[in-house]
Amino acid sequence: MDGKKRKLHLAFLESPDDLPGALAGDEGGLPDGFIITRCGNNDDRSMILREIRKGDGASLLPVFLDEFLSDEEREASDGSARTREDMEAVAEDILKRLRDVEETSLRKSLDLRLLAFLYSREGKKLRPVLDPLSRGLYSYPLMDHLSGGMLESSGWITELLEKGYIREEALVDRIRSCPKCGGSHLNYVDVCPFCRSMDIRQVPFIHCFTCGRVGPQDAFVKEGALQCPYCGTRLRHIGSDYDRPMDNYICGSCSQTFAEPEVSCRCFLCGAWSSTENLSVRIYREYSISDKGILAVRSGSTEDLYSVLDTLNYMKPEPFRHLLNWQLDLSERPPVESFGLMIVSFSNLAEVRESAGRKKVSEMMDGLTKRLREIIRKTDISTRTPANDLLLLLPKTGEKGCTVLASKVKELENATRQPDGTYLELSVKTAVFPGDRQKGEDAVTLVARLKG
Template sequence: MTSTSPRIASIGPAQHAFAHQNVEGCESVTSLLAGPRYDVVLLNLPAPLAAQALRELRQHALYRFNLIYCAQAEDPLCEALSDGPVPVDPQQLLAEFQNWKERYSQLDERVLQERAEARLLAWLWLRLPRQVRAVRNPQAAGYYEYPLLAALTGEDRRGSQMVLLQLATQQGYLAEGALIDRLRLCSNCGSGRLNYIDVCPECQSIGIAREPSLHCFVCGHVGPQERFLKDGALLCPNCMTRLRHIGSDYDRPMENYRCRDCRAFFVDAKVQARCLDCGEAHAPDELRVFEVRNYTLTDSGRLHCRQGFGAVASEQLNALGLISVGTFRYLLDWLLQLQVRHDEPLFSLLGLRFVNFAKALESLGEQQATLLVDSLVDRLLEGMRTTDRCTRTNEECLWLLLPYTGEEGLNTVKGRISKLEELFAASGAHEIVLRMAGVTAPGGLLEGESAELLMARLTGELD
């Protein structure tokens, strides 16, 4: 993938028409894999065949991340694995490929081979704003599957795939999308194939049947209708009252049941959920609730990809205190609690926002933007102590937690950081504006303020 124009292959009975692009035709995925590697693949196949081809290509190391478009109508499986319909304008395809190529050059292929999480994040980053899509599959035990996870991880076990999603979400790299469905799954094997059945509340037998019953208004007795019949008349077996008029002397309850095994008589049956895969029986409230969602790449995930899953800048920041947003808030909450209980220690919190930073990255391009980020990090690290901690909530916002730093020290840090604007002017990113908002404990704190509320207050000042 060294040429400016991408090498394009088409799989299908006929070559997809591109007026000024040289598209090479292949009969099948097998013939494509047998030849030289192409940059872009066009699938001119019906949806079921295109979906099968996509599964094979996404599982193959050579085409795992490549741009693959569908020339015909897509089904949900194609939408989850492809890059969408073939762009009508060849220049659009060329622009998408150039953007893909720039980003791919920043990735560490060694890490991609070793870590399934890195492959997932990289796939999303290379084609923003694509999602990890859930696809309904009646043949799957959970009725939904994530075909992209299965292809990139090589794992057919749904449990392993969900663990990967949960870990990436907890680390802040992925964000949950809108709720698609809510399933109840077997607590034993995780299957969604459940049979809800009424059973006897006494012996749990399924041998129950509705049985006519009567309700005596005089004494309140409820029993089978046959016990009220005596010599052709209705007589309550409990109080021996003769029942003549329905509605005034007695009525018929809507539903009553008799167990054929233990002969128990009851009004409401007990509901059991029996798994059709493992055979376990559960009460409905014991089932595991699973919410089906799509997942998108967060700002932290984009930054993680841009830094190559372990680039120099990331390693330097990790060595000097770059931590996840959740850990940063935990430490800030801990310091706030110490302030409430012991009136110490003294500390400062500083928020930085590089306004229009994301826009500047787009105009500069991925390569130059990465160099700018590295220079920015190097200059920032020069003044950091090993006890300081920092985090990045998105591409524009950086937070510094400075223990034992008062207002004077905070102002010194602000003055040093303000000089970073020189880097923006030197790199041609003139539209970037640096904003700062800080607070020093205990004087700048509000009563009952948590880490989340404090950072939200400063975010308002940064905006």
């Protein structure tokens, strides 16, 4: 880059007709960004923004609007009513960050495109926006724009979260929806628990002490005084002849009486009735890009070099921790049966990747994993730590077994050795339980200590 600041070319779009020319680079190449100015109507403006965001080439470029925005437009654009200098500064910053992004990868992967959008706008979060008239009430406009409405946001978010590319931020809302149609416009109605009619009303009740029966007060009034319609007793004194129980609803349809009505839910959109516990619950949060997401954007790959390790009797970290805790407790009960834990760390992987390239490292990891698979037993279980260490739980393995296995794993270093001498460094640590457990230690603290 030369020191001189290049003047940014922000293309003005006044109507949808201006867009094809701007995207085709009529003015000599793609512009550095767009300013959508007051054009015919709001629909046109939204349409232009959608067209830009869903395209291949320009989807991540800065887009400004000159007018006050809807929340949806705010999410998918880079702001409105800014001064020219302000827009240029923002655009400059976005373009600078976009230069870190491996460009060809963006065409292939929507995941990367979304992550690159978040990455190129500092502090940008994926935000749900409320649209009270829409079926689900909330949407993620940025996701809708970038995917051209092709991907359903909740599944997409789950996937990105599982891969670790985004992380959870503030909780925005918890929405219940109809299990039949997914609509969130629901009416909660009190109904009769016997016949489910909503024709119920609250009335005062009387409980006769003589015969023990309960009924609406109206049935107890005879010639201006209280008399039990069941046993005929005159009820003179509250507390000694009768009292007023909690039982105080009567159903207009089936005449049953009851203390608590049932709450039922009717969907305004499809008319289906559901009980409240059958409603689906959906959580809407904000999300931000994670460190792993940033790495993916910069390297242009969502493929993760360590993922091949997950083919070794892999178990997700959470159940693995449970199992480890269970083994720890088990190992302290007689008859004592020891088990081992092994942590394998790949200390120089990042450096080797730098020098030998991603493809080479990926091959080395493949080869290594293949050999590891030959060494470990069917009953050994593995997981990956957040720092990408391989964690192996070795049931029914004592001191000797652990030492033998550790040296076999360590020897695999040599198998990764390349003609130029490069090899993957393996750091192998083991512990045998119950002997190596410190008082009060659980799976988490134990692994942390072992790793050092």
